[in-house]
Amino acid sequence: MTVPITHARTGRAIAAVLVAAAALVLAPPATAATAVASGTTLPAAGVSTALLGREITSQNVPAGTSLWVKVEERKFRAGPATSTREVAIGYKRARVTATGRGRSGWIEVEIGGVKGWTPWRFLTAYKPTPDPTRVWTVEDDLQLRSGPGKNYRVKATVPAGTKGIFQNIRRNGWWLIKFGDTYAWTFRKKVSVGGYFDREALLALQHSQVGYREPAWRTNKFNDWIGGNNAWCSVFVSWSFDRIGYAAGVPKRDRFKDYVADLRKAGVLDTTPRASELKRGDVVLLDWYPYEGPTHTGTVDHVSGDYVWLVEGNTTSGTGSLTRGVFYRKRALVDVNAVYDPWDYAWATR
Known part of the structure; x- marks a missing residue:
């Protein structure tokens, strides 16, 4: 059967092909430890x-x-x-x-x-006022399953950007979500909250700004956007997320110290990250010797050996010019003070 599911980027209904006869039936395999009766x-x-x-x-x-x-x-x-x-x-x-x-x-x-x-x-027993947590799938050809695990049957396959409503139930890291008229499970990081988080769109936008130089000290289009006149590395991050429609993923502050304070309050900073854990679209805080706390921020493009490549605002080109702007920089992993996944910030502050 087919069930209409709304796609975030087009606003149109899409037909998700179901491999089960009933949209709401959970039929886990008999070997699952938490299996329930068919039906x-x-x-x-x-x-x-x-x-x-x-x-x-x-x-x-x-x-x-x-x-x-x-x-x-x-x-x-x-x-x-x-x-x-x-x-x-x-x-x-x-x-x-x-x-x-x-x-x-x-x-x-x-x-x-x-x-x-x-x-x-x-x-x-008081039925609460509805306050749905809306989610968007972030992976193309995402398989929605009848239970919380890859050993459950596939109920539907949907493209990135498909809208759903989280049912506030989690099992083994998987979420129960309503897509259209279909209840199905997917791993929680396969959907985003607070908007559709497209990591590739984020980096494409940021790379399009590489080479921009501020006309005068702290006078630039990013500070104009936020209405400030301060160091603007975090402002560039906030501007970027706002432009791709995922403002919920990062704090919006005109002062770096307030930006960091919001991240700490949300409890999303990983202060002992491993290189293998840094993903495209994650945001890092940098701290240079003598390592007294974070002083700069940028967005992860990729990791290579002992270095991470970032797109940064309010930085120099690294070629000797002191003019600040947006540049693609190579930074030592040892200088990474912390990292956070914008998904986690959006969830923590939803």
Whole structure:
């Protein structure tokens, strides 16, 4: 069957070819550790309305009752104890369904196709006001699956830029997402939040600016854009992300110290990055001897040996000229103070 799914770049409906007969059926392989019976639907529908609009006050909730996670993030476990393994994560507003079982202040629910336990106080029967987290696929020919893993069957294949709505449920690093009328799973970094994050478009734009020189000290089109008159390496980064439609991926600040403070507050800085972890489109903070803290920023193009190639604003060409502008620079990895993935910043500040 085919299901209409909206594409972000064209705004048109696309036909995703499904390889299953029913759009909502989860049919994991029998070997999966968290396998559920064939025919289980996602998300759990919930049939009891006895508590709807009321706060739950104990673990004794009738089977089939729809409940919602009321904290920012909650781990669901295999048994009614923190020592048991994690089976799923539910974010705020995730809908779950009571199984009718409770023990020692914990309640068992169905979430994302599996049964899991959590203390009842983290759930509510008040249906929350919708506040959907919209996502966009970032990989062409992305395979959407019936369960959280590559061993589950493919339900649809979609192009980069396809829109969906995150269902606030995560299992094993995979997200349950609604694409059109289809519920399917994909690995979380295969979609972006806060807009469509096209890393290649970002670097193409930045490379198109290479060679730009500011007419006068700190007087340039990037500072004009933000309305400032400060060192503008981070402003160039913010301008670039804004231009490709992914402003959510980086802080927008006219002062570098405030830009760094926002990143630290969001908790997204990796201060011990390995060369193999640096991806095109990631953003690094640089710190030169005597290494007292980050003083510059740029966007990763690629890594070569002990060096990383960056597109940078508010820098010199490296050829002896003191005129500042946008240039493509080779930097030693030892001078990388931290790196962050714009995906992580958009998620942390959503």
